[in-house]
Amino acid sequence: MTSTRTDRWLRLDGTTNTRDLGGLPTHDGGTTVPGRILRSDNLQTLSDADVRRLVEDARLREVIDLRTTAEVLLEGRGPLRAVPAVTHRHFSLLPERGHHTDVFAVEEADLPEPPADWVETVLPRQTAEHDREELPAVRSYLGYLAHRPENVLGALRALAAGADGAAVVHCAAGKDRTGVVVAFSLAAAGVPHEEIVADYAMTADVIDALVAKLAASPTYAEDMVRRDVASHTPRAETMDRLLALLDERHGGPLGWLTEHGFGADEQEALRARLRG
Template sequence: MKLDWPGCLNGRDVGGLPTADGRRTRFGALLRSDSHNRLTAEGIAAVRAAGIGRIFDLRWARETAREPSPFADDPVYRNAPLIAELAEQGTTMPDAYRTMLDENRRQITGVFVQLSDAPPGPLAVHCSAGRDRTGVLVALALSVAGVPPESIASDYALTEGCGGDTILRTLAHLDDRHGGAFTYLTKGGASRAQLRQVRDRLVS
């Protein structure tokens, strides 16, 4: 469901996706978007009105310094870089998300754990374009929630300029090399209880 956040191009609620056991992801649980620094005054007001429990800004420190979040001083805001800070890169190449997962497991898991520990209310995650880092974290969260790869890919394909094949390849690599999302995250330091907390938060 598209979010009416003026200034954000890729804002949407990932509720309503089917899970393998016949349930659905909960609306108002996980919201994804591009960077909040683009929000208009109306967009900022809309985010505040949504009752967000935690905002996770997945960008690097240098990005947040260059384009600060309008919520940087709010208690709900956390800058939580998803991957190690590297040179600027375009990451929709077929293998880029795989490399992201392979080389940043502990850092990615550390951010994921923060999803489980967040206070009540919607979780809002964003990077710069709302595509790559956001796409990987949301794919992991939806996998833990039991959403099948095809449905995760269909959601990802709603992102401007993206196709579902990128996420399907990423999830296949996650299974083949790391044993799936649960194994990837537990080996990265997450507990099974923390994974259950994320699943229970996302699934109605």
């Protein structure tokens, strides 16, 4: 396994978990191309310098936001929303009560005060009986695929069709929802499973700073203090198990994509996005 902990991090003022998916080895002896797809935690607190670095230096042109509608509205408009060159797309991976066809078209001035029970807009997920013995995080990831497959596919299609420049995919912490979408992207690019697992586990390197950042936001503070840092830390065995289940049940991540209508042409487009 190659070292993934050297030069892939983007050290920004307003995020703690931003890194480039370039530079990873592939089955055919190649590597993924830097500057195409980034993964990150929440982008709400980017500094002016961060915005310039992302837009001018990294040539960021698209944001793929995996948070729920309530998270987006409660956190408000991040600074990248003011940049005309950057397109924002929203694909919640959790089942929700109600929906917005374009959550980014809703201006804060048009909103009432968010309800105190905003978390209840996220509907309870049902766990298949044969998955009940899996680790909680694995159950959550399987839930994204079972309950919001159309949005997993929508996020991947947005990444595959991205214009010239970079795209960033993010959620709140950049580890769970982002981790699943990134795993499929890397699998399409031909990155071996062990490297996908290693990329996923990298978030553990910054987990203390990540938890502290989210704890400073009223949206996430309660969840951060209710559980200790260890419970938020991603573990390699979680992603390893998810990939093993995809292998067993679908012939791998690409098999799952094919079964859900993301066929060979789209898979090749996603592969080309990361391979050049």
